Amino acid sequence: MTNPNDLLPLTPQVFHILVALADRDQHGYSIMQDVAERTGGSMRLSPGTLYGSIKRMLEQGLIIELRDKDRPDASNDDERRRYYRLTHFGRKVVKAEAARLSEMVEQARVYGLAPKRS
Amino acid sequence: MALRRSAVRIYRALLFAYPAEFRHEYGSQMEQLFEDRLHSEPALRVWLDTLADVAFSAPREHFHIVAADLVYGARMIRKSPAFTLVALFAMALGIGATTAVFSLINAVLLRSLPYGDPQRLVYIWMPNPRFKVMPLEMAPSSPDFYAWQNNQSFSDLTMFNQELFKMIDADRVQRVGEASVAGNFFHTLGASPQLGRAIEPADDQPGHEHVVVISDALWRSRYGGAPSVLGKTLHLNHEIYAIVGVMPRGFQYPHRADFPYSDRDVAATDLWIPAALTPQQKTDWAGGGGLVIGRLKPGVTLKQAQAEMSALEARLDPVLHPPEWRGWVALVRPFIDTAVGPVRPLLWLLLGAVSMVLLIACSNVANLLLARAAGRVHEMGIRSALGAERVRLVRQMLTEALLLALGGGMLGVLIAYGALRLILRLHPGDIPRLNETSLDARVLLFTAGASLLTGLAFGLLPALAASRVNVSSLLKQGGNKGIAGTSNRLRNCLIITQVALSVILLAGAGLLIRSYLKVQSVDTGFAPSTLTMNIILDERYGTPQKLDDYFRSLIAQVNQLPGVTSFGLVGALPLSHRESITTVEIKGHTVKKDETADARTATTAYFESMGIRLLEGRFFADEAVRDHPAEMMVSQSFAKLYFPREPVIGQQFRSRDQWHTIVGVVADVRSSSLEESPRPMIYSPFLQMPDNHAYLTIRTTSAPDQLISSIAKIIRSIDSTIAPEHAGTMRQFMSEATRARRFQTVVLSVFAAVAVFLALVGLYGLMAYAVKQRTAEIGIRIALGASAARVLSLVVGKGLALVAAGLVFGLAGALALTRLGTSWLYGVSPADPLTLIAVPVLILAVALGACLIPAWKATRIDPVTALRFD
Numbered sequence: 001m002t003n004p005n006d007l008l009p010l011t012p013q014v015f016h017i018l019v020a021l022a023d024r025d026q027h028g029y030s031i032m033q034d035v036a037e038r039t040g041g042s043m044r045l046s047p048g049t050l051y052g053s054i055k056r057m058l059e060q061g062l063i064i065e066l067r068d069k070d071r072p073d074a075s076n077d078d079e080r081r082r083y084y085r086l087t088h089f090g091r092k093v094v095k096a097e098a099a100r101l102s103e104m105v106e107q108a109r110v111y112g113l114a115p116k117r118s
Numbered sequence: 119m120a121l122r123r124s125a126v127r128i129y130r131a132l133l134f135a136y137p138a139e140f141r142h143e144y145g146s147q148m149e150q151l152f153e154d155r156l157h158s159e160p161a162l163r164v165w166l167d168t169l170a171d172v173a174f175s176a177p178r179e180h181f182h183i184v185a186a187d188l189v190y191g192a193r194m195i196r197k198s199p200a201f202t203l204v205a206l207f208a209m210a211l212g213i214g215a216t217t218a219v220f221s222l223i224n225a226v227l228l229r230s231l232p233y234g235d236p237q238r239l240v241y242i243w244m245p246n247p248r249f250k251v252m253p254l255e256m257a258p259s260s261p262d263f264y265a266w267q268n269n270q271s272f273s274d275l276t277m278f279n280q281e282l283f284k285m286i287d288a289d290r291v292q293r294v295g296e297a298s299v300a301g302n303f304f305h306t307l308g309a310s311p312q313l314g315r316a317i318e319p320a321d322d323q324p325g326h327e328h329v330v331v332i333s334d335a336l337w338r339s340r341y342g343g344a345p346s347v348l349g350k351t352l353h354l355n356h357e358i359y360a361i362v363g364v365m366p367r368g369f370q371y372p373h374r375a376d377f378p379y380s381d382r383d384v385a386a387t388d389l390w391i392p393a394a395l396t397p398q399q400k401t402d403w404a405g406g407g408g409l410v411i412g413r414l415k416p417g418v419t420l421k422q423a424q425a426e427m428s429a430l431e432a433r434l435d436p437v438l439h440p441p442e443w444r445g446w447v448a449l450v451r452p453f454i455d456t457a458v459g460p461v462r463p464l465l466w467l468l469l470g471a472v473s474m475v476l477l478i479a480c481s482n483v484a485n486l487l488l489a490r491a492a493g494r495v496h497e498m499g500i501r502s503a504l505g506a507e508r509v510r511l512v513r514q515m516l517t518e519a520l521l522l523a524l525g526g527g528m529l530g531v532l533i534a535y536g537a538l539r540l541i542l543r544l545h546p547g548d549i550p551r552l553n554e555t556s557l558d559a560r561v562l563l564f565t566a567g568a569s570l571l572t573g574l575a576f577g578l579l580p581a582l583a584a585s586r587v588n589v590s591s592l593l594k595q596g597g598n599k600g601i602a603g604t605s606n607r608l609r610n611c612l613i614i615t616q617v618a619l620s621v622i623l624l625a626g627a628g629l630l631i632r633s634y635l636k637v638q639s640v641d642t643g644f645a646p647s648t649l650t651m652n653i654i655l656d657e658r659y660g661t662p663q664k665l666d667d668y669f670r671s672l673i674a675q676v677n678q679l680p681g682v683t684s685f686g687l688v689g690a691l692p693l694s695h696r697e698s699i700t701t702v703e704i705k706g707h708t709v710k711k712d713e714t715a716d717a718r719t720a721t722t723a724y725f726e727s728m729g730i731r732l733l734e735g736r737f738f739a740d741e742a743v744r745d746h747p748a749e750m751m752v753s754q755s756f757a758k759l760y761f762p763r764e765p766v767i768g769q770q771f772r773s774r775d776q777w778h779t780i781v782g783v784v785a786d787v788r789s790s791s792l793e794e795s796p797r798p799m800i801y802s803p804f805l806q807m808p809d810n811h812a813y814l815t816i817r818t819t820s821a822p823d824q825l826i827s828s829i830a831k832i833i834r835s836i837d838s839t840i841a842p843e844h845a846g847t848m849r850q851f852m853s854e855a856t857r858a859r860r861f862q863t864v865v866l867s868v869f870a871a872v873a874v875f876l877a878l879v880g881l882y883g884l885m886a887y888a889v890k891q892r893t894a895e896i897g898i899r900i901a902l903g904a905s906a907a908r909v910l911s912l913v914v915g916k917g918l919a920l921v922a923a924g925l926v927f928g929l930a931g932a933l934a935l936t937r938l939g940t941s942w943l944y945g946v947s948p949a950d951p952l953t954l955i956a957v958p959v960l961i962l963a964v965a966l967g968a969c970l971i972p973a974w975k976a977t978r979i980d981p982v983t984a985l986r987f988d
Contacts, residue, residue: 028147028148028150028151029150029151029154029155032151032155044167046167046168046170046171046175047147047148047149047151047152047168047171048136048148048171048172048174048175048176048179049171049174049175050148050151051140051144051147051148052140052175052178052179052182054144055140055143055144055179056182080146080150081147081150082147
């Protein structure tokens with residue numbers, strides 16, 4: 001199995017997609033909305049970028065596409081849409097990236113370059 | 119709503135920018151997402167985002183696929199090193215040869231000349247159609263040139279002469295190419311110096327002419343490229359000249375090959391000096407002239423200029439020339455074409471030959487790829503069953519092919535580099551600017567383009583064949599056959615093509631080799647072992663008396679050297695490219711107009727030292743009384759032409775306004791070229807009309823090197839500023855005369871050899887593959903009692919059948935093509951039976967060899983293992 005650290009650093013897009021999938025399975029459009037919301041609209045994933053990233057994340061085993069029987073319940077399901085789920089490995093990778101980022105912020109903080117912890 | 123639908127449709131069209139595989143996988147999702155955004159966001163913003171997204175992410179998706187294919191392709195190539203080596207080798211040979219030929223074409227035809235707008239430059243020649251043997255490219259005389267200045271077609275007309283100047287230093291004398299130019303020479307050519315100034319009209323006046331412009335090469339070799347060179351002086355031909363300018367690199371006009379009948383001793387020009395003709399020289403018709411270059415005015419065509427010059431010269435001819443010499447015409451010829459025209463056919467020949475080599479190399483690699491593709495049917499089938507699309511498989515195979523082609527291209531550049539060194543070594547003679555040939559950016563770009571194109575050419579066919587996998591039939595058969603049928607036919611066709619092309623090249627090379635041998639064995643009329651050298655006496659030897667004294671002293675001293683059997687002098691040696699033609703008028707003949715002969719001056723010892731036989735009569739006397747040059751000798755063809763029936767000895771003819779009596783007939787010599795039949799020639803005694811340019815001919819019994827230095831010592835002891843040049847034997851002149859032919863022959867032979875070799879490799883590969891494919895069948899045959907001979911003939915028979923088909927097409931092609939090239943041949947018909955028999959025999963013999971190895975392996979097949987094999 002690949003070491004999660006081998007895939008770091010992640011691109012901001014990939015990082016945000018993984019975070020978006022952390023608490024629930026989502027389809028492309030909802031991932032896009034989720035990311036836009038969390039970044040205050042500064043990152044708006046366009047179709048090519050989103051699915052290009054998804055393709056490689058699938059290849060790297062960070063996420064999987066859900067089969068029909070695993071899809072969220074029928075009430076809020078849209079048949080045409082494909083849903084994606086974070087894998088165990090994907091979770092490890094996004095955690096490793098988060099740790100890497102906070103380590104960097106920690107170092108900046110020592111020199112007063114980042115806001116103090118509340 | 120309708121607006122949104124058409125927006126989605128536009129977006130769907132944009133999706134075609136993505137790789138098909140990606141589009142098929144995610145296209146509908148992306149469309150959905152785009153539509154969702156249109157619902158919730160302002161349309162303009164969605165469009166701006168989306169366009170930027172497509173522009174950025176579509177190339178990225180392509181790049182990801184290429185990168186993956188490259189990694190995969192590199193792995194596949196690494197896995198089969200034998201295949202890779204053979205393919206790379208074939209490609210490197212093909213692309214290398216093509217690159218070498220292209221770099222020649224680049225240097226000669228494509229690279230720009232160091233002149234301003236050379237397309238507008240023309241030469242103006244002044245031939246006289248009355249005199250048949252006179253070439254068209256005659257230099258105009260001075261009065262005509264100055265009268266032409268008054269014209270409507272040219273913005274400038276300039277005149278120059280090329281010469282060898284002696285550059286005299288304290289310790290040595292060097293001979294350097296020089297051009298004596300009119301004041302507007304550089305302006306006409308549109309060439310400016312990199313340092314200082316050019317020759318200007320003010321310099322072109324008697325008394326102001328002691329200035330010189332030098333070449334970049336001389337500036338660097340003599341002055342180390344120092345800018346302080348301006349104002350320095352050069353000691354040239356016993357006069358002092360001040361350096362006023364340095365021309366840029368690449369400007370050394372005129373070169374040896376820039377126009378016909380240029381001075382062979384001047385390879386390129388390093389000095390330009392004002393001609394500064396006196397008013398008398400400018401109007402003296404017999405006194406000389408020079409080469410004339412004109413620059414066409416904008417909008418004036420060659421035809422218009424020719425029309426004006428023809429009319430002008432028709433008016434001038436009766437005014438400027440004496441009655442017996444009238445009939446001169448002005449001939450306007452394009453400048454670049456004059457230099458390049460003569461070598462264009464050679465370059466086309468090379469390009470044609472090298473294209474065939476490249477084609478063979480390509481079909482060879484295509485064949486290898488096809489064979490390998492057949493072995494990869496299983497892999498393709500599985501990938502296809504796993505959902506890989508056909509486009510994807512083709513793309514993968516093409517990437518591998520391009521990888522091979524680019525690798526071959528890089529190796530090819532190395533081969534081309536070596537080949538160019540070799541070509542410069544062979545020195546084909548009259549190719550202008552050949553030594554400027556190099557692998558420059560344009561050549562490398564060409565190589566890259568050629569590699570890509572050939573990669574596509576040989577990759578596409580196997581890729582399409584391999585990707586046409588029928589998964590269900592593949593699975594039914596359990597693996598190994600699949601595409602064998604169609605691709606085998608294709609492979610056979612490729613082999614036939616390769617053999618046919620090799621036959622064409624080999625036949626061409628064979629005819630050239632035969633021609634070369636014929637030229638080599640031509641009866642030259644002189645002994646190749648004769649030792650020769652030449653000396654040039656400068657203007658200090660301006661009177662016949664001074665020349666006479668010099669040569670008499672030289673003859674007396676050289677004849678005393680031990681080992682000298684005979685020592686002669688001649689004004690123009692055979693094959694030295696010095697020509698002198700005169701009109702003759704035979705006494706007693708009803709006036710035949712415009713009879714001409716080559717004129718030579720020689721001492722009697724010249725004939726003996728050169729081994730030229732006396733056929734009739736006697737030699738003339740060297741010591742005849744001055745101002746009474748009555749005795750002459752003629753060549754056999756002169757005698758045959760002008761006295762076909764009557765006895766020759768005692769006949770009289772007039773040339774150069776004097777009557778001469780023929781006292782002897784000597785054998786013909788090949789004088790202007792080895793391939794041209796001897797022209798009528800007359801000989802007059804050298805010492806009666808000594809020339810300042812003389813060739814020494816020596817027959818000797820001692821070692822040539824030692825004798826050369828002894829003679830050089832004598833020459834220096836008479837005058838220390840005179841040095842003998844071009845010391846060697848007549849064999850060297852013969853070698854020089856066959857240089858161009860040798861070059862063509864060697865290059866075409868090498869191409870033919872490469873072609874045959876590649877075709878054999880291809881044939882061997884095909885047969886080896888066929889044996890492997892038929893292992894089971896052959897095993898059964900052996901098990902059923904087939905003898906080794908039977909198996910052998912089975913395999914060899916199939917191979918030779920292909921070769922025979924190739925031979926038929928090849929011979930037909932060769933007959934058609936060699937007919938177009940009769941001008942390359944000498945003494946051999948394009949349908950030369952010997953060549954047309956030898957080529958198929960040779961091909962069959964080597965093809966047999968290529969088939970025998972796999973056939974022998976087939977006889978060793980063990981039936982038991984063979985039956986388990988499939």
